[in-house]
Amino acid sequence: MAKLTTFGKEHLVFVARILFSFVFFSFLLVIDFAIHLKLISVFLFILLVGGYAFLSFSKQRQRCNFLVQAQKHNSQKLERLYGLSGELSKTSFIRDKLTETTPTLTNFFGEYFQSNRFLLFVKKGNVYQVLAAHNVTLPKRSRVSIKSKSEFISWLKSADGLKDLKFMQTTKVPSSLRSLQKEYQFDRLIPLLTESNLWGFVILKTDEKSTSQIPSQVEPLLDEKLPLFVLNQIALNLEKESISNKLKEIEKKSNTNAKQTGIDLSVLNRDLKRKIFDLNAVLGMAQNIYSVMEEEGLFSTLARMMQDHLGAKSVFLMFPNKENGDIVGKYFYGAHTSDIFGKESLSELRIEKGKALYNWIKNEKQIWHLYTMQRISHEEELLKALLASGFQIGAKLAFSGDSFGIVFLGEKTDGAKYRQIDLEILAILVDMGVITYQNIRHFKSIEELSYTDSITGLYNYRYFYKRLTEETFRAKRFGRKLALVIFDIDDFKIYNDTYGHQAGDQLLKQLGELLTRTVRSIDVVSRYGGEEFCVIMPESDQQECLKFAERLRKNIMNFPFKDEHLKQEHNITVSLGGAIYPYDARSVDRLIYCADMALLKAKSTGKNRSVLYQEKLVAVNHSV
Structure with a gap:
């Protein structure tokens, strides 16, 4: 994405020159000169105006070429950066x-x-x-x-x-x-x-x-945060290496203690040895955890490792609620939730922010035994249910800032108590889970930035085309309708030339916010490019599409767009074109083409109107 560094001043100078030339040559025509001198004056005036117009057109064309080149350059740069991020995430930094x-x-x-x-x-x-x-x-x-x-x-x-x-x-x-x-x-x-x-x-x-x-x-x-996100992958991988070294130290310490006490580990029960001391298996599965790029898959893998290597019968995970900060139940692995807590929904299980139990966990060390929490609150419903169901261990997932989640482990399948080696392995598994969770969030941030328009905050063309392809496939699979609306701002170039490009950017930003409030939650709004926007409307037919387009057109026409620099309010109009899948088109590119033809028809018939695609529009627009 790039913008031209031009100013309205150039256009004012051009108009001033034309007016000066017009006044000067008009004065020459009024004076009593010979007819051939007057004809020469008229010819010179036409030549001067034509020269100015040609020069202005050349400059505008050159700027447009610069814009296309910059957009292509930034797009290629973003693709390389996205690929490098994936490469670094899979690299083992030793x-x-x-x-x-x-x-x-x-x-x-x-x-x-x-x-x-x-x-x-x-x-x-x-x-x-x-x-x-x-x-x-x-x-x-x-x-x-x-x-x-x-x-x-x-x-x-x-x-x-x-x-x-x-x-x-x-x-x-x-x-x-x-x-x-x-x-x-x-x-x-x-x-x-x-x-x-x-x-x-x-x-x-x-x-x-x-x-x-x-x-x-x-x-x-190009957003400067993106390269820093990629560079931060080195820090995450170095932290992974540190955790791996801790695993090896624990393994070495266990073997050394066994030799000093004269205990031959091969004599011990092999199942017990595999579940407690097989740190090599944990180290081997660490790579699987780090490669997971989806949140639910990550914690499913983490819970399975806790069950396999620590012998936990059940694993319960809670995460912070973004709205109020409460710690809310999210994932449960083991017995049915209702059998353990008497609740049908995990979201009903929560620890309220600011309460005694919340503050105790916030200030507590990473891992603790649940029985130590009884002195905090004897009346806490969740704590009583956990203890009554045999849960024994709690571990804190420390996220950014003061945010944290919790992992609760149920009793062991063999009825034994958790030993010190179990808690050390649990600490390592928790650290690996937190690192991978941060890695997932970094990737989502990069993906979101690469799909977002920097001025309006809406999705960009890249995301628009991806989602339109997905929605078209979904409509085809389930036999449903899909509407596409394309619209642009009428005479936006004149607005930019009159009030400046900063005012134009402010208008685009306010329009993006207005569109977000106007569309349905299932609709997808994108900036197609320049002053052109698109709305993907799943499960909408011609009548619904036209009704929405008219409502959107009136909302924009009546909305007061504020100019912070000039302290003024402006009104604009838009022209809209719509097309319906599968009536007008059965492919993505054809659907875009049909909506664009309808938009051109709205422009050519007076602007500030909504038009749905019809087959005869194609012939009409080719003749315009």
């Missing part, structure tokens, strides 16, 4: 092999941050060391390290996004890093943060003189 990713990171920083020089610091123990570098000579790389308790690292843990390195002038920074910054003129920093820790950071040298593929007359609008 610190000792992280330098192998230097070429990929070099291309990434070069394209999205205009940087040809960078250093990647990664946490290793209690220090941060350089693991990858480009165009930087480090003869003593092992000495370039920063302690995790330094003032500089403490500052980074509270930072986010792309930062200017000017803060180093007022912050205590290790001398090794300061000397590197001065020698290589690093000017930008990006922290690699997750909810639990700072796993590293990147310092860059941006090249202000680097030439972009986008012409200077075009302003790029």
Whole structure:
């Protein structure tokens, strides 16, 4: 998406020149000159006006070419970024092999941050060391390290996004890093943060003189948050590696203890050994958890692992409600919910925000025994039901900010109590679940940004075509109707030329909000491009489509659009065209074509009206 950096001033200068020329040559015609001099004056006037008009047309055509080029460039850039995000999500980032990713990171920083020089610091123990570098000579790389308790690292843990390195002038920074910054003129920093820790950071040298593929007359609008979302994948994968190392340490500790006490693990019951101490199986399934990109599938896999490796008879998960912050039941694996709690719906089970039980869990450590909660509230209905049903363990899923969810484990299938090794494995499973959940949210954020128009907040053409294809397939499968309405703003170019492009953007934004309030919940509203919009209406016929189009046209015509800069209110009109599947078309492209033909008919017959497609419209519009 890009917009032209033009101004209404150019058009005013053009009109002023024409008026001046007209007055000047009119004066010459009034004066008593010879007839041939007057004819020459008229000819010069026509030539001057024609030259001005041709020059203005050439400029407008050049700007349109710039806009098409910028839109194509940003679309390709977004596709590459989306593919890189998927590639990084499947990459196993091992610190000792992280330098192998230097070429990929070099291309990434070069394209999205205009940087040809960078250093990647990664946490290793209690220090941060350089693991990858480009165009930087480090003869003593092992000495370039920063302690995790330094003032500089403490500052980074509270930072986010792309930062200017000017803060180093007022912050205590290790001398090794300061000397590197001065020698290589690093000017930008990006922290690699997750909810639990700072796993590293990147310092860059941006090249202000680097030439972009986008012409200077075009302003790029690719959202700068998207590259940061992708870069954050490194932090998530480093956190995965840390959890994997903890698993290996627990396994090593278990084997060491067994040898010291002279216990031969092969003599133990093999089923018990497999369910409690088989940490290799947990480590092997970690990759399955990290590859899940759908919320319900993630927690289904997580619950199954808790049942298989911890022996839990039932697993109950609760998550925060977005509206009021209460912790509400969402997933249950094991016995039927009604058999355990006497409730038919999981949403009836909740812990109210601000109550004693909520505050206790919020401030409690990650894992606890349920019997310790009895002193908090003896009257809490959910707590009594959990204890009465044999639930023994609670674990907190710490999300961003103060938000958290809860996992409750029922009694073990063999009737035994949960041991310390079980709780350690549970902590690791919970951490893996939280990381994967954050990963899913990051992908959804990227997908949402790639499908959203930056000015109106509506869906863009890419999402419109995807949804129209899906809805057409659904209508065909179930034998239902589908309406498509395409409309655009009448004389929007004149509005832009009169009030400026900022006022035009404000109008588009207000129109997007008005459309969202006007359509049904099942309708899909998109910005088709420029001042053109589309509405996909499932299960709607000709009568419903025309009724909606007229209601929308009147709502827009009567709505006062406010100009914040000029402190004025404006009214606009729109022309609408509609087509119906399967009556007018049986394919996606044909349906768009028919709705567009109806729109052209509405434009050619006076504007500010609604027209449904008819076969004869095609011949009429070809002759216009």
